[in-house]
Amino acid sequence: MAKITYVSHDGTERTVEAKNGESVMEAAIKNSIPGIDADCGGACACATCHVYVDEAFLDKAGTQEEMEKSMLDFAENVKPNSRLSCQIKVSDALDGLRVSTPESQH
Template sequence: MAKITYVDNDGTERVVEATNGESVMEAAVKNGIPGIDADCGGACACATCHVYVDKAFMDKVGEQQEMEKSMLDFAENVQENSRLSCQITVSDALDGLRVTTPESQH
């Protein structure tokens, strides 16, 4: 289990206990986190689960794969710490992860 903090663009924080093996997106959807729509259900076929990963966790979440990079082309305001939350798998190493949803998704 890992505690993940989802931060809205206005600064509102929601802490969720996520199960190892699920994606950061799945944990968000199960807990009603606003700003993560996950229209494709986690198939990496849209960009509605776009988040900004706290820079302290960039090494721990891993590298973007080519498909994710392609989908991020459809997201607004992409930054170097942009990721699709469906492509980040929860593990103990991610305990304390903070992700922020872009303003465009609210």
């Protein structure tokens, strides 16, 4: 289990517990986190689960595969720390993870 904090564009924070093996997106959907729509259900076929990963966790969140990079082309306001939350798998190493959602997704 890992605690993940989701931060909306207005600074509102919500921390939830996520199970190891599920994605950061799945934990968001299960907990009704605003700003993460996940229209494709986690198939890496859209960019509606776009988040900004806290700099301290970039290495722990894994690397982007080519499909994720391609899908981020459809996201607005992409930054160097942009990721699709469906592609980040929860593990003990991510305990304390903070991700922010772009204003365009609210």
